[in-house]
Amino acid sequence: MKVRLGTAQIGLARYVGLWTIVAVVFAEQHYLQDDLSGHTWSIFDYLRWSLIQWYVWAALAPQVFRLAARFPIRPPVRLRGLGMQLPLSFGVTMLAQLIGAFFSIFTEESSLGEQLSQFIGQHFATGLLTYWALFAIQQAMYFHDEKTRREVEAGRLATELAQSRLQALKSQLQPHFLFNTLHAIATLLKEDALSAEDMLLRLSELLRAFLEDYDGQEISLRRELVLLDLYLGIQQMRFKDRLTTRIYVAPDTLDCAVPSLILQPIVENAIRHGIGERLGADCIEIESRRDGDTLRIEVRNRNSTLEKNGQAIGTRAGHGIGLSNTELRLRELYGDAAHVRLDIIWPEGVVCRIQLPFREIEEIDDAPEVVTA
Known part of the structure; x- marks a missing residue:
């Protein structure tokens, strides 16, 4: 009583x-x-x-x-x-x-x-x-x-505001990606109609995955890599033998939580500022590894460089949506515990380094297995 x-x-x-x-x-x-x-x-x-x-x-x-x-x-x-x-x-x-x-x-x-x-x-x-x-x-x-x-x-209003900001940032990425991909398909239609048709099918599959998987702000790295593979398939149809990709993923990082669509805009920038604007071939490398309580992800390309202000060659004012958007999302989600930066790599190329808190996420994993090296 x-x-x-x-x-x-x-x-x-x-x-x-x-x-x-x-x-x-x-x-x-x-x-x-x-x-x-x-x-x-x-x-x-x-x-x-x-x-x-x-x-x-x-x-x-x-x-x-x-x-x-x-x-x-x-x-x-x-x-x-x-x-x-x-x-x-x-x-x-x-x-x-x-x-x-x-x-x-x-x-x-x-x-x-x-x-x-x-x-x-x-x-x-x-x-x-x-x-x-x-x-x-x-x-x-x-x-x-x-x-x-x-x-x-x-606290509730601050959380809702942060979620609204994150949703706005995430929503900004999808039209940006869609516009660039459709532009690539329109260009390819004049040169190779069959390849353009295959790109449209891959784009349809990728958009379906967006609608199914992107209800939350975070997904596992495993699922993010599967979605990235669909995007890379589209780009490889566009650039053919000029573009190769290599993925080095530590097995213990596959279930780590990452912001959804964190890799696609960075890879898109790497391609656009590499072979998208320069002659020759390029190799896009994605690597993830655990460092204590930190997840480190690197996206490297071998056919671009940096200006003195730290921007990739060819980056124009107002067109850095990929990196700036990624930086804002990381700040909203993790505060000072997450960072992103661009560095030059030897003998030529640029690497985007992302640092996140290491935290595993539980998902019903129906995605295909990711090949790690």
């Missing part, structure tokens, strides 16, 4: 025990005061009187909490709340004295009027302070609950 005080609940035994401690403390205090004056009663008499007084307040405390909740005093102080609490405090305190006096006549040889007079004279001021102390406790609990509620609400 529990006693409800506002929004809090306390076990009955514990509740009675707390009020018993209060009664014992005040009984001892009254005994010591009388002892200093040279006239005392039995210690058990003091304890009996104190228990009657404070058990009455124990019974009235839940009602005081209800009155405090119904007629609160909120900043700025309203006359309505104060005007109700002042008479209520006197009324409840008077009721406590009346109840205490009533129970005392069963242990004392005196009338109800005499006991009531003694209770009012000895305990009314203390009772009034008790009412306002209970009122203050209820108000403090209310403000604490309100603060907690607002913090939870603020």
Whole structure:
């Protein structure tokens, strides 16, 4: 059985025990005061009187909490709340004295009027302070609950805002990718209609996978690589023998959580700034490995370089959606625990290095096996 005080609940035994401690403390205090004056009663008499007084307040405390909740005093102080609490405090305190006096006549040889007079004279001021102390406790609990509620609400709104940002960033990638792929297909139609038709079929399969798998912000690296393989198949149809790919994936990283569509825009940039704008062949390499609590992913191409400002040659202002989008998504998802940067590799080429917190994700794995090296 529990006693409800506002929004809090306390076990009955514990509740009675707390009020018993209060009664014992005040009984001892009254005994010591009388002892200093040279006239005392039995210690058990003091304890009996104190228990009657404070058990009455124990019974009235839940009602005081209800009155405090119904007629609160909120900043700025309203006359309505104060005007109700002042008479209520006197009324409840008077009721406590009346109840205490009533129970005392069963242990004392005196009338109800005499006991009531003694209770009012000895305990009314203390009772009034008790009412306002209970009122203050209820108000403090209310403000604490309100603060907690607002913090939870603020956290929920911040999470929703972050999810909205992430969804916007992710939604930005798909039209960008779709536009570039359709442009490549339109170009190929003039040169090789059969290859263009095969690219359209691969694109259809990839878009279907997007719709099925991209409900959340994170997927396993295993599934991300399967989707990337569909995209690379499209690009290999476009560039034929000029483009080769190599994937080096540590087996213990396949079930690690990564942002969905994290690799496709980076690989797209590597192709676009490599053989997409320069003569010759290119090799795209994707590597993943675990480093303690960190997942490291690298995307390398061998047919591009960096300008002094760290951008790939051929990158134009406003066209760096892949890398900038990836950077923003990592910041939203992982804060300072994730990084992405571009570096030059020897003898020629550019590597995009991604660092993520290592965390495995549970998925129903119906994707094909990824070949690791």
